[in-house]
Amino acid sequence: MDHSKAIYRQIGARICSKRSALKMSQATLAREVLLTRASISNIEKGRQKILVHTLLQIASALKVTLQELVPDMNVNINVAVDRVVTRREHRDWVDKIVRGGQNIANSKKVR
Helix, strand or coil, X not given: CCHHHXXXXXXXXXXXXXXXXXXXXXXXXXXXXXXXXXXXXXXHCCCCCCCHHHHHHHHHHHCCCHHHHCCXXXXXXXXXXXXXXXXHHHHHHHHHHHHHCCCHHHCXXXX
């Protein structure tokens, strides 16, 4: 599966969940952010990409933070690293840098 499609599906599911918890219709949310109801439906299903300013407007309309709508990037980084870095010792090194915030220039390079 295309990784970017998965991210849009996760964002859409979170929007749908937050909207439903507020008992807000797609049409109401659409009016608040100046989109069509069809666009909200497509965003919630992950079929339509969403601009950052629109995501911010949706978060505001749903009374949530942007972080509540966006997937945890550490999880996404781990998925990407697992796909690209095949040797275990290299993966450990990359993981140490990503999680530890270690400066790559000062880290021990794995050959």
